[in-house]
Amino acid sequence: xxxxxxxxxxxxxxxxxxxxxxxxxxxxxxxxxxxxxxxxxxxxxxxxxxxxxxxxxxxxxxxxxxxxxxxxxxxxxxxxxxxxxxxxxxxxxxxxxxxxxxxxxxxxxxxxxxxxxxxxxxxxxxxxxxxxxxxxxxxxxxxxxxxxxxxxxxxxxxxxxxxxxxxxxxxxxxxxxxxxxxxxxxxxxxxxxxxxxxxxxxxxxxxxxxxxxxxxxxxxxxxxxxxxxxxxxxxxxxxxxxxxxxxxxxxxxxxxxxxxxxxxxxxxxxxxxxxxxxxxxxxxxxxxxxxxxxxxxxxxxxxxxxxxxxxxxxxxxxxxxxxxxxxxxxxxxxxxxxxxxxxxxxxxxxxxxxxxxxxxxxxxxxxxxxxxxxxxxxxxxxxxxxxxxxxxxxxxxxxxxxxxxxxxxxxxxxxxxxxxxxxxxxxxxxxxxxxxxxxxxxxxxxxxxxxxxxxxxxxxxxxxxxxxxxxxxxxxxxxxxxxxxxxxxxxxxxxxxxxxxxxxxxxxxxxxxxxxxxxxxxxxxxxxxxxxxxxxxxxxxxxxxxxxxxxxxxxxxxxxxxxxxxxxxxxxxxxxxxxxxxxxxxxxxxxxxxxxxxxxxxxxxxxxxxxxxxxxxxxxxxxxx
DNA sequence: ACATGAGTCT
Numbered sequence: 165x166x167x168x169x170x171x172x173x174x175x176x177x178x179x180x181x182x183x184x185x186x187x188x189x190x191x192x193x194x195x196x197x198x199x200x201x202x203x204x205x206x207x208x209x210x211x212x213x214x215x216x217x218x219x220x221x222x223x224x225x226x227x228x229x230x231x232x233x234x235x236x237x238x239x240x241x242x243x244x245x246x247x248x249x250x251x252x253x254x255x256x257x258x259x260x261x262x263x264x265x266x267x268x269x270x271x272x273x274x275x276x277x278x279x280x281x282x283x284x285x286x287x288x289x290x291x292x293x294x295x296x297x298x299x300x301x302x303x304x305x306x307x308x309x310x311x312x313x314x315x316x317x318x319x320x321x322x323x324x325x326x327x328x329x330x331x332x333x334x335x336x337x338x339x340x341x342x343x344x345x346x347x348x349x350x351x352x353x354x355x356x357x358x359x360x361x362x363x364x365x366x367x368x369x370x371x372x373x374x375x376x377x378x379x380x381x382x383x384x385x386x387x388x389x390x391x392x393x394x395x396x397x398x399x400x401x402x403x404x405x406x407x408x409x410x411x412x413x414x415x416x417x418x419x420x421x422x423x424x425x426x427x428x429x430x431x432x433x434x435x436x437x438x439x440x441x442x443x444x445x446x447x448x449x450x451x452x453x454x455x456x457x458x459x460x461x462x463x464x465x466x467x468x469x470x471x472x473x474x475x476x477x478x479x480x481x482x483x484x485x486x487x488x489x490x491x492x493x494x495x496x497x498x499x500x501x502x503x504x505x506x507x508x509x510x511x512x513x514x515x516x517x518x519x520x521x522x523x524x525x526x527x528x529x530x531x532x533x534x535x536x537x538x539x540x541x542x543x544x545x546x547x548x549x550x551x552x553x554x555x556x557x558x559x560x561x562x563x564x565x566x567x568x569x570x571x572x573x574x575x576x577x578x579x580x581x582x583x584x585x586x587x588x589x590x591x592x593x594x595x596x597x598x599x600x601x602x603x604x605x606x607x608x609x610x611x612x613x614x615x616x617x618x619x620x621x622x623x624x625x626x627x628x629x630x631x632x633x634x635x636x637x638x639x640x641x642x643x644x645x646x647x648x649x650x651x652x653x654x655x656x657x658x659x660x661x662x663x664x665x666x667x668x669x670x671x672x673x674x675x676x677x678x679x680x681x682x683x684x685x686x687x688x689x690x691x692x693x694x695x696x697x698x699x700x701x702x703x704x705x706x707x708x709x710x711x712x713x714x715x716x717x718x719x720x721x722x723x724x725x726x727x728x729x730x731x732x733x734x735x736x737x738x739x740x741x742x743x744x745x746x747x748x749x750x751x752x753x754x755x756x757x758x759x760x761x762x763x764x765x766x767x768x769x770x771x772x773x774x775x776x777x778x779x780x781x782x783x784x785x786x787x788x789x
Numbered sequence: 790a791c792a793t794g795a796g797t798c799t
Contacts, residue, residue: 369790372790373790376790399790400790401790402790403790404790404791405790406790407790408790408791434790435791436790436791437790437791438791439791439792440790440791440792441791442791443791443792469791469792470792471791471792472791472792473792474791474792474793475791475792477792478792478793504792504793505793506792506793507792507793508793509793509794510792510793510794511793512793512794513793513794516794539793540794541793541794542793542794543794544793544794544795545793545794546794547794547795548794548795551795574794575795576794576795577794577795578795579794579795579796580794580795580796581795582795582796583795583796586796609795610796611795611796612795612796613796614795614796614797615795615796616796617796618796618797644796645797646796646797647796647797648797649796649797649798650796650797651797652797652798653797653798679797680798681797681798682797682798683798684797684798684799685797685798685799686798687798687799688798688799715799716798716799717798717799718799719799720798720799721799722799723799749799751799752799755799
């Protein structure tokens with residue numbers, strides 16, 4: 165009965181290219197050509213429908229995506245495929261040695277070397293031309309984190325009587341936008357005009373990109389329309405930049421629309437456009453559609469690059485499709501595109517999230533052998549792996565190794581380590597790191613606060629958690645949904661349900677809308693307090709808020725029903741999960757089986773255990789015991 | 790113009 169409301173179905177998610185009949189027919193033809201042995205990857209079959217406009221096929225597509233999330237490989241061999249793929253190549257020569265030191269401007273080991281070289285150039289007689297300076301500045305821009313340095317260098321250049329050209333000024337616009345100084349970015353535009361330099365498509369593209377990066381997407385679109393109105397034709401960069409912006413704010417349908425439009429305007433999408441869309445689809449959990457676009461672009465004669473492959477490898481890994489991910493890796497390497505630091509880092513991250521730090525260490529070793537230098541992301545990912553395993557000592561060791569290797573920890577690295585100490589219940593050291601990071605000139609962000617607040621809540625130190633919450637507000641950080649969830653859970657776990665509900669209602673009067681995690685916390689708490697009536701009320705409230713129950717919510721409710729001995733209703737809810745688009749996971753099975761066992765209904769428990777094994781799920785200790 | 794890492798719930 166409680167599930168009646170759940171019959172409200174999620175509308176089928178829109179296929180990427182809505183209403184594009186012509187493209188659909190093309191795709192079918194391409195699909196067949198791609199099956200030829202030379203061009204086919206093991207991945208190119210069975211991913212139809214991405215360009216379909218029919219709602220039935222698109223909704224079945226999105227469902228099949230979520231079904232695919234089931235582990236399709238034996239857990240222990242999950243990572244073997246990928247490591248095998250890497251091992252095949254790691255025996256050979258190292259990747260980067262031959263590409264290093266291509267030209268002297270890009271061979272600086274760090275910012276200090278670059279700055280020293282700048283001074284050398286500035287005082288050399290005769291002075292090198294602006295192009296030489298531009299080269300150096302663009303190298304510094306690529307180092308990231310030094311945009312302010314570029315700005316100050318350009319000032320020095322001007323003071324020394326060296327006039328900037330368009331390239332210099334575009335770079336400056338970039339730097340200002342990176343520093344979120346939109347106003348100063350536009351002041352450079354004024355300067356371009358004052359100097360009488362041409363406003364080119366590059367100028368517009370630079371500004372549009374900068375606005376997107378600074379989160380001013382509305383203004384970016386305005387400028388886009390403005391340049392069209394001025395008779396300046398957008399090029400593939402312009403379109404791709406806007407498409408990327410749309411993807412990043414979750415407007416995938418609009419991105420698809422623009423993609424179609426650019427084709428109609430005679431501007432052909434290139435590898436960057438396709439990679440942008442593929443990445444967005446992967447992040448949207450629409451991997452099958454991403455694979456379709458991947459086939460489609462290849463059929464169009466556009467060669468995927470390292471970005472394309474990295475996005476797809478990550479997308480496939482997130483669906484536990486290890487075999488397919490390693491096939492992708494192999495395909496990439498067979499095209500002589502070698503994995504880079506991003507590829508390795510994402511693999512390490514995925515392995516760590518799966519709880520397999522050992523394999524992740526292996527990847528670090530492999531990449532080092534292949535001559536790819538780990539970066540702060542690589543180290544942080546592995547640190548996170550240790551943290552999640554409550555091996556904070558190992559995480560700390562790696563943190564120190566990273567520093568020794570000249571790799572500066574950033575806010576992410578600190579947050580990860582703080583979380584490691586919190587999970588290990590070593591809150592003192594966590595606080596210490598929090599202070600250390602400030603001392604290092606880094607600013608704690610909302611995640612830093614949330615992590616520490618959660619650490620305190622987990623220890624039942626709600627008073628201190630609340631103090632930190634206030635501290636956070638005082639430092640100008642607005643609480644987000646996560647903050648509230650953490651506090652909500654803290655209250656609930658300590659039995660302060662009334663406080664939890666008060667906080668929940670208070671939050672609803674802010675700009676924040678409650679999400680599934682919060683309902684899950686509250687439903688769980690009310691069930692555990694024996695108030696099933698209130699839990700049902702919350703469950704129906706969820707729909708009013710426009711939310712769709714997910715696996716966790718179902719599992720929580722099933723758990724609650726089992727606790728009350730309402731086994732038939734629990735099973736009914738369990739059976740409804742599949743058709744409601746969130747098939748039960750390992751956790752759900754364990755919960756319901758435990759319920760049946762606790763109420764001595766062994767025959768139904770045994771049946772479910774069989775079913776669970778069939779799906780490749782593992783019964784946990786509490787279930788089998 | 791495109792790709793990697795952190796925090797909440799069963």
